[in-house]
Amino acid sequence: MPSESIGGAPGTAVRPAVDGDCVAHFTRRITAAGASLVRTESFATIPEAVRAFLDELGFSYNLVCSGERAFDTIAWPAGFTLALRTAADGDHSSLTGVVAAVAETGSLVVAAAHHSPNTLHFLPENHIAVVRTSQVLRHLEDVWRLMREHSGMPRALTFITGPSRTADVEQTIQIGAHGPRRLHVVLVDA
Amino acid sequence: MNTTAHGFKERSVKALQNTTLQEALARAYGGFVHKRQAAIDALPEFDALCEQARRIKDHALDHLDHYLEGFEAALTAEGGKVHWARTPEEACQQVVAICRAHQARRITKGKSMVGEEIALNEALEANGFEVVETDLGEYIIQLAKEPPSHIIAPAVHKTRGEIAQLFHTFHQRIERSQPLAEVPDIVEESRQVLRSVFLSADVGITGANFLVAETGSVVLVTNEGNGDLVSTLPPVHIVVSSIEKVVPTLEDVTTLLRVLGRSATGQAMTAYTSLLTGPRRADDRDGPSAMHVVLVDNGRSAMLGTAFRDMLRCIRCGACLNHCPVYGAIGGHAYGWVYPGPMGAILTPRILGLRAAPDLPQACTLNGRCQDVCPVHIPLPALLRKLRMEAFTQRITPPRARFPLALWALLAKHPRLYHGVMTLAAGLLGRLGQRRGRFRTLPFARGWTEGRALPTPAVQTFQSCWKHRRRSDPS
Ligand code: SF4
Numbered sequence: 101m102p103s104e105s106i107g108g109a110p111g112t113a114v115r116p117a118v119d120g121d122c123v124a125h126f127t128r129r130i131t132a133a134g135a136s137l138v139r140t141e142s143f144a145t146i147p148e149a150v151r152a153f154l155d156e157l158g159f160s161y162n163l164v165c166s167g168e169r170a171f172d173t174i175a176w177p178a179g180f181t182l183a184l185r186t187a188a189d190g191d192h193s194s195l196t197g198v199v200a201a202v203a204e205t206g207s208l209v210v211a212a213a214h215h216s217p218n219t220l221h222f223l224p225e226n227h228i229a230v231v232r233t234s235q236v237l238r239h240l241e242d243v244w245r246l247m248r249e250h251s252g253m254p255r256a257l258t259f260i261t262g263p264s265r266t267a268d269v270e271q272t273i274q275i276g277a278h279g280p281r282r283l284h285v286v287l288v289d290a
Numbered sequence: 291m292n293t294t295a296h297g298f299k300e301r302s303v304k305a306l307q308n309t310t311l312q313e314a315l316a317r318a319y320g321g322f323v324h325k326r327q328a329a330i331d332a333l334p335e336f337d338a339l340c341e342q343a344r345r346i347k348d349h350a351l352d353h354l355d356h357y358l359e360g361f362e363a364a365l366t367a368e369g370g371k372v373h374w375a376r377t378p379e380e381a382c383q384q385v386v387a388i389c390r391a392h393q394a395r396r397i398t399k400g401k402s403m404v405g406e407e408i409a410l411n412e413a414l415e416a417n418g419f420e421v422v423e424t425d426l427g428e429y430i431i432q433l434a435k436e437p438p439s440h441i442i443a444p445a446v447h448k449t450r451g452e453i454a455q456l457f458h459t460f461h462q463r464i465e466r467s468q469p470l471a472e473v474p475d476i477v478e479e480s481r482q483v484l485r486s487v488f489l490s491a492d493v494g495i496t497g498a499n500f501l502v503a504e505t506g507s508v509v510l511v512t513n514e515g516n517g518d519l520v521s522t523l524p525p526v527h528i529v530v531s532s533i534e535k536v537v538p539t540l541e542d543v544t545t546l547l548r549v550l551g552r553s554a555t556g557q558a559m560t561a562y563t564s565l566l567t568g569p570r571r572a573d574d575r576d577g578p579s580a581m582h583v584v585l586v587d588n589g590r591s592a593m594l595g596t597a598f599r600d601m602l603r604c605i606r607c608g609a610c611l612n613h614c615p616v617y618g619a620i621g622g623h624a625y626g627w628v629y630p631g632p633m634g635a636i637l638t639p640r641i642l643g644l645r646a647a648p649d650l651p652q653a654c655t656l657n658g659r660c661q662d663v664c665p666v667h668i669p670l671p672a673l674l675r676k677l678r679m680e681a682f683t684q685r686i687t688p689p690r691a692r693f694p695l696a697l698w699a700l701l702a703k704h705p706r707l708y709h710g711v712m713t714l715a716a717g718l719l720g721r722l723g724q725r726r727g728r729f730r731t732l733p734f735a736r737g738w739t740e741g742r743a744l745p746t747p748a749v750q751t752f753q754s755c756w757k758h759r760r761r762s763d764p765s
Binding site for chain 1: 314317318321322333334335338339342368424425426427430443444445446449450453473474476477478480481484485486488489505507513514515516518519521522523540541544545547548555557558559560561562563564565566567568569570571573574575576577
């Protein structure tokens, strides 16, 4: 990532206080933003959490997914199909990991990459995101630190804070505009 | 879009008489104001963040060339291409040329106020491209063939009934006997209709909320997710942005994002905030294979050395519109161009020239609320006063306003004359109106008395009362 010469605006940085437990803060924030969230103790119990979510809404177990290493190690029960590919119209549900989550705003951070096609985050009706508790960062700035430590900015880096919405008709907030109608977070103690 | 910044008065009168518009405005006004207040009450650091935001924008403007070149270098290194446009015509030509080079037919668009400013849709359509707006508000006004009436809620002037009627007229393929009635149904139908458009577009065009010099990233803030679909699905992504949107670093843009969402919709973070940095990487499975950024000046650099430079800090949050009693009464269309409310009353004459918008600087009560709520502390009332002075000295102020002002100035400079005229006028009006205590109509001021009565002034002026008292009670 360039460049040292750019510098920045002078002055001391102010950040909103995020006191105490980041994971609790994140949980409060993202659910207030309209996402559903379930916490589970290990990777082995992810399928259960996913199944419960899909069953309640009556969706099939066909998922388009990103190439999280953790997904490969999970024993997916019969009936589940996971396809690692870009999302297409008609895909109901996607399952992805995240590069981080932010307690301050209750956001997921997703990045476009070979193993993480960007369409997975925007096209399907249901976006199921697996977040490890260790991925929850305190402030937005912590994400930049992460980017700088790794390979720099991806093609697209998105902070997702709740499902898609619009208030363009009479200022009434309506969920499910063009992006996912539902954002379901599976928070794993890991 | 075409400029109709002339005729402000006529449009204002029409707006005030339009009951559907008044209904829509009343609803929007309260909503925005309360949501913003709640978000700010929940963030003790808000004022400090605003002060920091102001510093960042001032710093970026002080070194605008440096950061723009930095942005270009960083984006180029990631495979993107930057184009520079001095005028709206140049910008439109560049976008048209890119679309031609890619043999595009259908273009999807995310909401872009700069796009409105340079009349991009008109230029694209004139060159035979099909353009579809995808932000629901923009889509609605595109169907209605109207300009936006608010910078973040373009269709805020439309009621759900009007929107349903538009859908009924334009979505012929969907069979139904009655127009839709409920908000969820309207949103659902737009989702279905636009889905296939998203997937079949050849080029996607968006605006930018910010540009980050350090990384060459374009920052896009939406709630619908349409901006991400527009910038990911088609093979080409074009960004149109004005030059003052550049900020130095990722940390800087973070501060601006913290105040933008809260000031605009009362959200700490909108549903989607994306940083787009170049076209798809070698092994990416999706994303556009080309990314272009058209940087538009259109009068900005000419504002740099002047008092109006402060206006370039504007991050288009819309708070000044939402808190403006004049905007709240007449809505955005009366302002006649793409930018309404206090920020528009300054930007429009600056970009188009004062002669094109002679009435806009007058459309203000100087109550100061806009400045109080502006997250980057733009002294909007002071800039409006400055424009009024310019209009007066350049003799652009209309005669009906010039003459009384000149008369008053003459009197104010000659105390004896002032005293004499006031005594005469107060005495005359006072005696004439004594019986009723007010005037229902006044010759020469019918327009003013149409909506209100003028209370009868006291027979004696303040000065003569004062003198009288001093004489009778010298202590
Ligand atoms: S002038 Fe200030 S309040 Fe108005 S839109 Fe710009 S930043 Fe927001």
